[in-house]
């Protein structure tokens with residue numbers, strides 16, 4: 370495992386059991402040790418029910434572990450409520466419609482996102498500087514959307530909307546980007562664009578990114594590290610040097 374003494378995310382013996390003591394008890398995350406450095410783009414693969422989303426939920430704080438510890442940027446966040454660790458974490462889900470308000474313009478959606486994440490006051494987002502900053506960031510996507518910032522976001526395609534959601538989520542100096550199947554609802558071309566943007570944002574802002582996907586091609590083409598989960602545990606953890614030597618068929622064989 371790649372670990373240089375300090376990691377953005379340090380996870381030790383993490384466990385999450387649902388319905389403990391009942392007939393339907395599930396050890397969804399079952400003793401995970403994992404260190405992820407700044408700038409790493411980790412792709413997590415694993416069959417249905419292998420604990421991938423539960424792991425992301427534990428990192429984001431939307432659920433609290435049964436045992437083990439989670440450190441983010443040197444802080445023990447194991448029992449910290451999600452809203453108290455949200456300054457470090459941006460999260461994007463599968464549904465491109467979640468996280469944005471359809472009837473509001475692109476610009477107003479960015480304003481809302483800024484208000485949600487900043488504590489400085491409600492005047493944020495009304496300045497010309499804010500508008501310019503949003504336009505510049507949107508231009509980075511290379512989709513021409515910087516000329517449509519007054520357009521209701523609901524009029525955009527799922528792919529365009531998901532690209533903007535990604536961008537919005539990292540506008541406010543977050544350090545960790547959690548992506549739970551962000552392209553599952555998109556056509557292949559839009560999916561490719563969105564994943565490419567996630568990759569660019571990770572490099573540009575030196576984020577620590579974790580992507581859950583069922584798409585083996587994406588796992589092969591993107592990411593600096595690939596992890597396979599099974600039954601709540603890490604079955605394989607391949608670092609960049611070894612990942613470069615993998616063939617796409619190797620990933621298929623993991624699920625053979």
Ligand SMILES: Nc1ncnc2c1ncn2[C@@H]1O[C@H](COP(=O)(O)OP(=O)(O)OP(=O)(O)O)[C@@H](O)[C@H]1O
Nearest residue numbers: 387388395397415416417418419420421422423424
């Ligand atoms: N809130 C919950 N209550 C009870 N069981 C849960 C809960 N959340 C998840 N589980 C169970 O924990 C196990 C792991 O689920 P999880 O959603 O983490 O898997 P996953 O790898 O993300 O699956 P998928 O690829 O299907 O999204 C599953 O057996 C699931 O049914």
